[in-house]
Amino acid sequence: MKRIFSGVQPTGNLHLGNYLGAIRNWVRLQSEFECLFCVVDMHAITVWQDPPELKRNIREVTAGMLAAGVDADKHVVFVQSAVPAHAQLAWIFNCVARIGWLNRMTQFKEKAGKNRENASVGLYAYPNLMSADILAYKATHVPVGEDQKQHLELARDTAAKFNNDYKVEFFPQPEPLIFGTAARVMSLRDGTRKMSKSDESDYSRINMTDDADTIALKVRKAKTDPEPLPDTLDALAARPEAANLVGIYAALSDQESAAVLATFAGRQFSEFKKDLTDMAVSVLGPINAEMKRLTADPAHIDAVLKRGAERADAIARPILAEVYDIVGFWRG
Ligand code: AMP
Ligand code: TRP
Numbered sequence: 001m002k003r004i005f006s007g008v009q010p011t012g013n014l015h016l017g018n019y020l021g022a023i024r025n026w027v028r029l030q031s032e033f034e035c036l037f038c039v040v041d042m043h044a045i046t047v048w049q050d051p052p053e054l055k056r057n058i059r060e061v062t063a064g065m066l067a068a069g070v071d072a073d074k075h076v077v078f079v080q081s082a083v084p085a086h087a088q089l090a091w092i093f094n095c096v097a098r099i100g101w102l103n104r105m106t107q108f109k110e111k112a113g114k115n116r117e118n119a120s121v122g123l124y125a126y127p128n129l130m131s132a133d134i135l136a137y138k139a140t141h142v143p144v145g146e147d148q149k150q151h152l153e154l155a156r157d158t159a160a161k162f163n164n165d166y167k168v169e170f171f172p173q174p175e176p177l178i179f180g181t182a183a184r185v186m187s188l189r190d191g192t193r194k195m196s197k198s199d200e201s202d203y204s205r206i207n208m209t210d211d212a213d214t215i216a217l218k219v220r221k222a223k224t225d226p227e228p229l230p231d232t233l234d235a236l237a238a239r240p241e242a243a244n245l246v247g248i249y250a251a252l253s254d255q256e257s258a259a260v261l262a263t264f265a266g267r268q269f270s271e272f273k274k275d276l277t278d279m280a281v282s283v284l285g286p287i288n289a290e291m292k293r294l295t296a297d298p299a300h301i302d303a304v305l306k307r308g309a310e311r312a313d314a315i316a317r318p319i320l321a322e323v324y325d326i327v328g329f330w331r332g
Contacts, residue, residue: 001034002032003137003141004140004142004177005035006026006037007040008022008023008037008040008061008065009041009043009197010040011198012057013060013205014064015196015197015207015208016185016208016280017145017205018197020182020252021184021185023064027068029143030070035076036139037075039062039078040080041081042081042086043126043130046122047111047123058305059298060209062305063294065077066294067291067294072307078308079309082305082309082313085316085319086129087132089135090128092132092162093128093158093162094125096161097127097128097157097158102127102128104150105127105151105154106150107150108127128154131154135174136319137315138172139174140174140175141176141177144177144178145183145185147184149178152174159171159172170322180251181257182247182250186240187205188205190241191241192240203222210288212281212285215277216281222241223241224242224245225241227242229242229246230265231261233257236257236261245269245273246260246264249279252276252279
């Protein structure tokens with residue numbers, strides 16, 4: 001059986017990177033797989049979150065997923081902390097995964113920065129919780145952006161080590177699904193840095209809540225160089241900001257970057273940016289309007305999440321019971 005698990009953190013606005021790198025792919029995979037889509041609040045608190053803001057963000061991110069086309073009737077949409085299996089299995093994986101494996105995780109190094117001694121233990125153990133998210137449902141496929149590839153490899157290693165240590169064929173090897181041009185959308189201010197919720201400049205990203213005027217302003221202010229658009233991918237690769245904008249246009253219009261260059265080569269960025277704005281507004285405008293409608297009705301969002309938690313729990317609970325048996329925990 002093919003089962004998808006994927007997650008998004010409720011740490012702020014969803015942005016174009018989340019949409020193109022993850023959520024849009026979730027929507028497209030819904031016809032082929034049984035899916036669980038999770039708002040990972042336990043991952044969020046690995047760095048400080050203001051409690052009322054976290055609650056607000058959980059509903060907003062859920063609204064974003066639904067507005068983008070996630071089908072909460074056919075599939076399971078829920079909040080991580082509402083299903084105990086995530087924390088329970090994460091502890092077991094803390095005892096399976098090795099310190100040496102976690103020491104190699106580049107996201108921890110980036111997020112902890114220079115002051116590593118002061119990072120939370122949760123930030124360090126984060127990949128084990130992510131492995132638990134996926135394997136508590138024995139998910140076989142995990143659609144993510146490029147930045148999560150290393151964590152997925154760790155989840156595969158952890159599944160294999162668990163099976164090997166306990167001499168069982170229990171957990172599957174989850175496959176990452178990483179798609180094309182938008183697997184890594186970069187900041188609009190710096191083409192060498194990932195577009196991120198945590199960037200202090202709002203001009204670095206296009207949020208799924210931005211209206212048409214805000215999108216136009218951010219695209220106009222996006223960093224570029226004075227050269228017109230090149231006609232080859234090689235020439236484009238040497239210009240990170242240009243490559244990012246072309247990549248965004250390609251992803252939004254469902255083409256390859258080469259096809260975008262075939263249309264726009266030789267034109268100035270001032271001109272290209274107008275087309276890019278129109279393209280972004282045409283894709284994000286309807287999602288934005290639907291998000292507004294959904295966030296005005298928190299009772300509906302809460303009902304979706306409540307039902308999702310019940311359905312997720314019903315899948316994870318028997319899997320966890322087997323894990324407890326395998327490990328030798330007392331279950332009465
Ligand atoms: P996060 O916002 O870190 O919870 O990420 C949620 C999903 O969006 C994950 O699958 C990420 O890999 C993906 N994602 C986040 N930022 C980007 C980006 N700049 N480009 C492409 N995908 C991204
Ligand atoms: N770590 C992922 C991110 O920051 C979010 C996430 C948590 C996730 N658990 C997951 C993604 C399980 C895929 C599967 O983007």
